[in-house]
Amino acid sequence: MAEIGIFAAASVGNANAEPIYYYTGNSETGAATDEENWKGADGKSVTGIIAKTEGNRNEYRFQSGIYDGGKTVGDAWLIADGTDIKIISEGPLTIQNWRPDLIPVKQGVITSTGGKIIFGDNVSFLNNYSSGEATKGGGAIYSNKGVTFGENAKLISNQAAVVIGPWSQSNGGGAIFVDGDADSAVIFGKNALVEKKRGSPWWSNRCFRFSDIR
Structure with missing residues (x-):
């Protein structure tokens, strides 16, 4: 079931004061752990913007800022993990533009194939x-156990598609696909904002998709 307290509104922007980071590599296993290929807006390499919490390898600590995938190469993922994932930041965290010009055969943004995402x-x-x-859908997030957000979450203009030969067909979950069981849920804290993408019918514009639950 989905537990959602939201919703739809006009588009939003990013605070200009937030630093912006670009991932310029190609890591299907996770750009978050490929430190050498992150650069700042000035084109210089940056380090230490994403780290693992000591003693908890599945807790990712992001420095506050904008993490832009617009300069990624090929099938890059931001996080690809097979267990529960926790993602934290001391300030606003924006993940945007993980959408290469060419439709990749495999692509994920934040994906857990064996756990919850918090x-x-x-x-x-x-x-x-x-x-x-790789993910069947979920333009921003894929999990097979469920997804939980804190307060002030925003999911805006995310899309999903599945590639079959030369054709692209919608496969659901423009923002999130939960491929889980009856206990799986999408849970939002206060002041969540969700807005779908309007555009090509090839893409999934529904914000959420849950797999068939029996």
């Missing part, structure tokens, strides 16, 4: 997509 407060997902058999 976010802290003030997390935004803007203009992301995934496609291919």
Whole structure:
């Protein structure tokens, strides 16, 4: 079931004061752990913007800022993990533009194939997509156990598609796909904002998709 307290509104923007980071590599196993390929807005390499909490390898600590996938190469993921994931930041965290110009056969933004995904407060997902058999859908987030947000979450203009030969067909979950069981849920804290993408019928514009639960 989905537990959602929201919703739809006009588009939003990012605070200009937030630093912006670009991932310029190609890591299907996770850009978050590929430190050498992150650069700042000035084009210089940056380090230490994403780290693992000591003693908890599945807790990712992001420095506050905007993490932009617009310069990624090929099938890059931000996080690809097979267990429960926790993502925290001391300030606003924006994940945007993980959508290469060419539709990749495999693409994920934040994906857990074997656990829940838990976010802290003030997390935004803007203009992301995934496609291919890797996640089946979920333009920003894929989990097979459920997703939980803190307060002030924003999911805006995310899309999903599946590639079959030369054709692209909608496969559901423009923002989130939960491929789980009857106990799986999408849970939002206060002041959540969700807005779908309006555009090509090839893409999934529904914000959420749950797999068939029996």
